[in-house]
Amino acid sequence: MSKAFTKETDNDDEGDEIRLPPLPAGGKNYITPQGFATLRHELKTLIDVTRPKMVEAVHWAASNGDRSENADYHYGKKRLREIDRRIRFLIKRLEIAEVTDPSLHFGNTQVFFGATVTYADGQGELRTVRIMGIDEANSAQGEVSWVSPIARTLLKAEEGDVLKLVMPDRVDEIEVIKVSYPSPDGDGVQHDQS
Incomplete structure (x- = not known):
């Protein structure tokens, strides 16, 4: 029988495999x-x-x-x-x-839609991304879609959390350094909340 049609059962440790977090349900x-x-x-x-x-x-x-x-x-x-x-x-x-208005989370240190997140990658370099909608994210401005791998990894994390970012060629450990949201006063400026 061809190998293409055999079921591989050699790896029973599927629970130990690191995978991307599942896509959010509901298709919103x-x-x-x-x-x-x-x-x-x-x-x-x-x-x-x-x-x-x-x-x-x-x-x-x-x-x-x-x-x-x-x-x-x-x-x-x-x-x-x-x-x-x-x-x-x-x-x-x-x-x-x-x-969804991100300013509703102003002052929160947990990552939700609309958050601007600064994190340290595996090499200790600081990176900042803003989690945006699929139709509005502009990578040239540091914005990522809320369904992107980095956003899916960061969502619901809090400042100080260490997470595993799954990439096609490796798994990187990242640490959430800072989370901020636009202020509710409507000026669009991300104020420091510390």
Whole structure:
């Protein structure tokens, strides 16, 4: 029999294996109020400004005669399909969005959605990430999606906790150094809570 069809039972210590924490149940699409407003603004702009301009451009290109070799017409139709696809995507994402205000946890030292977390990696280097929604996280700004491996490892941890971060090629031990949230006064600034 081929090895591909045999069940491996040599490793009965499956409980000792280190794995990523399970994905949160329920399939929620957590998002900050700012992220929700940004997506809603993009949707409104696409519907009220971008799409009407493109429809006008396609109409103009179509009025120029033979459509079979009309590059403006073909590009416009393609762009219109892309805009419509993005509109449908945004509508679906906003329908399932669960707006969660991180400032509700201001002063808390436990990691929840919206937290800015400073942790020390296995080499002792300090790293800071902000746990954000899937549709709003920007890695260039140090933001990570709440379903990313680092966020899933950090969620519900507290300052001082030592955790195991599972990566594709290794397991790294990290320590939570500091947890902060935006202040409820709405200035968006992460105030020091110590």
